[in-house]
Amino acid sequence: MKFIETPLADLYILxxxxxxxxxxxxxxxxxxxxxxxxxxxxxxxxxxxxxxxKKGTLRGMHFQIEPHGEDKVVRCTQGAIFDVVxxxxxxxxxxxxxxxAELTAENRKMVYVPTGFAHGFQTLEDHTEVFxxxxxxxxxxxARGVRWDDPTFAIDWPxxxxxxxxxxxxxxxxx
Numbered sequence: 001m002k003f004i005e006t007p008l009a010d011l012y013i014l015x016x017x018x019x020x021x022x023x024x025x026x027x028x029x030x031x032x033x034x035x036x037x038x039x040x041x042x043x044x045x046x047x048x049x050x051x052x053x054k055k056g057t058l059r060g061m062h063f064q065i066e067p068h069g070e071d072k073v074v075r076c077t078q079g080a081i082f083d084v085v086x087x088x089x090x091x092x093x094x095x096x097x098x099x100x101a102e103l104t105a106e107n108r109k110m111v112y113v114p115t116g117f118a119h120g121f122q123t124l125e126d127h128t129e130v131f132x133x134x135x136x137x138x139x140x141x142x143a144r145g146v147r148w149d150d151p152t153f154a155i156d157w158p159x160x161x162x163x164x165x166x167x168x169x170x171x172x173x174x175x
Contacts, residue, residue, distance in 0.1 A: 001034050003112075006101075008087050008094040011117065012040070013101055014073065014110040029110065030073065030133065040112060041071040043135040050130040052079075052123045056161035060120010060168065061086055061146045068142035069115035071135040076103040079128025081121040082158045086146065089116035096174075098153050103130075118146050120168075122157055145171040 002015040016027030035042035050059060061084070064070050074083060083103045087094045102124070103109050113119050121130065145168065148155065152174045 001028055001031060003034070003038055006099050008085065008097055008099045008117075009092050010040075010114045011085060011087070011099060012038075012112040014112055016108055027108070029075070029108075040114070041135045043071070044133055045070075045137050046134040048132040048134065048138075049077075050132070052128045052130070053126065054163050055123055055126050055128075056159050056163055057123040057128070058120065058148055058157070058162050058164045058168070059122075060084065060148055061118035061171075062120060063088065063116070063118045063144055064136065064139060064142040065144055066115075066142075068136055068139035071115050072113040072119060073110050073133040074103065074113060074119065074121075075108070075110040075131045076105055077129045077131045078105050079126070080104040080124040081128060081130060082124060083111055083121045084119070084155055084157075085111065085113050086118040086153055086155075087116070088118055088146070092116070096152060098155050100155070120148060122159060122162070124158065146174045147171045150174050 004013040018025040032042040086098045
């Protein structure tokens with residue numbers, strides 16, 4: 001696996017190393033040892049799938065507060081997404097900065113999202129599926145979010161075509 005640093009502290013793009021032959025390829029997408037070697041959480045407590053029927057679906061920006069913070073590995077298994085994270089760790093040198101990557105079924109890239117980051121995405125194609133590996137169980141009382149269009153972050157979303165839940169539309173502004 002390749003761990004590619006991003007401009008945000010502790011946030012990585014993960015790319016599989018492919019072993020190819022006439023049948024196709026084999027690639028490792030998760031390795032406890034590789035995560036530990038970089039000081040990243042290798043814990044896996046829960047996996048989730050998000051299926052999105054329409055292009056432009058926007059989900060986010062979500063996170064869980066401590067003591068139920070969670071690290072995530074996010075991958076698009078069908079279709080394509082514009083995947084966005086915001087560093088909400090007050091002590092971080094990249095506090096309030098955001099980063100986005102295009103994750104597609106074809107490029108098989110993943111994003112490692114550490115605890116303390118908000119996460120969301122906008123679908124770039126109809127019938128898009130996203131697979132999450134989570135380091136902690138979902139805890140409804142710890143679930144939080146920030147507005148997808150909060151001027152504090154000024155995220156440059158790829159499309160004005162949007163389907164977004166009422167919950168995600170009405171998160172309070174970030175202070």
